[in-house]
Amino acid sequence: MFTTTRLSLLLGLILSTAHNAFIAAQAGVSIEFRKESSIRRPGGTFDYDAALEQIAHDVNKYRTNLINIKRNVGVQGWNEGAELLPPRMYIPRHRKRQSENLSSEEGGTYWIGNISIGTPPQPFRIDFDTGSSDLWVVGNNCSTLSCFSKNTYNPSQSSTGASQLGNFSIQYADNTTVSGPIFTDTVSVGGINATNQYFSPVNTISQSFATEHLDGILGLGLPNASQLNQTPWFYTARAQSAVSEGLFAMKLTNTSSNLYLGGTNSSLYTGDFESHPINSSFYWLIPNGTLVLNGSALATGNTIIDSGTTLIYGPPDAVSSLYQNIPGASLYDLMTGMYSYPCNSTPHIAFNWGGRNFNLSAASFNLGNVPKNKTACVGSILGADLGLGSNVWLLGDR
Helix, strand or coil, X not given: CXXXXXXXXXCCCCCCCCCECCCCCCCCXXXXXXXXXXXXXXXXXXXXXXXXXXXXXXHHHHHHHHHHHHHHHCHHHCCCXXXXXXXXXXXXXXXXXXXXXXXXXXXXXXXXXXXXXXXXXXXXXXXXXXXXXXXXXXXXXCCCHHHCXXXXXXXXXXXXXXXXXXXXXXXXXXXXXXXXXXXXXXXXXXXXXXXXXXXXXXXXXXXXXXXXXXXXXXXXCCHHHCCCCCCCHHHHHHHCCCCCCCCEEEEXXXXXXXXXXXXXXXXXXXXXXXXXXXXCCCCCEEEEEEEEECCEEEEEEEEEECCCCXXXXXXXXXXXXXXXXXXXXXXXXXXXXXXXXXXXXXXXEEEECCCCEEEECHHHHEEEEECXXXXXXXXXXXXXXXXXXXXEEEECCC
């Protein structure tokens, strides 16, 4: 996501038939969260293995979204040119990056905050993800090693929990799945309660989550992308009048990050917001975005906003053109569409939706220096087809 400062953005989303972006007066609940995990090694070197894992995660997440959309509403819900890509696998070549002692300033991939489920409340640390639509946490029947350090949901300890029909399953980058039964219960985020909320207390989790400091994921995406085919938590909270506005906002920074539910927090920003229509019933997709390089428009396309990835993906031809216009840039990895550029000569890159430019800072564009080459850095914009459709960009939280 883009602003004139490092990773700082308030994203307002109104829940309406047209899904228009909207900004309301301050009225809601503030939740502090932070960024964890990294694709940059200590010292600033680019972590290729971590990037491969992130890319595989993103491909598989949106593959799952396409499957969910097809099942829920049919292929007519897909963007023009969308296709179901094969699952992407990631097999670590070296010791897993999570074993390294990393700080959040070194380029995280998860936005972690606290929620509770049940009566009395059972606490969980979860990733808030605008690119998915379901809630899952680790269940007390999870027996894999990856579950041992997690907070777990025990339905027998909740007076408001109820088992539902069906099963939940998502495939992740290491070719393992997160899967489990389906329940309803009261889910509380920052004191905002949504009763009878559908979620899954999973019995298996991917090994990639084993050492991450989280117990699950809470999707803030749209209902038609739900694997559960149920209403996402924030929609439930709004329908039950638990929040005064169908609006949430995120401030995404390395420190003091904030999720604001039911409005915007005016103490965290100055000036006016831009308002743009969300041209999709399946993603937070803003149409007619323009990629700007050194003040000149270079490419246009539809843009999906996703807090659940830390990378930026664009059509391979458009991204190739971008780096061709950056002196000294070159293809770094053909398989992933990653490019390198001179570290001491960061280009001025921005996205524009018809108003002002939202700049990509030098720190946000830089994924770290190329191993054994301190003068070349890897760019955070990748030329890759995730199957999302023709001329679609996926904008992560860089």
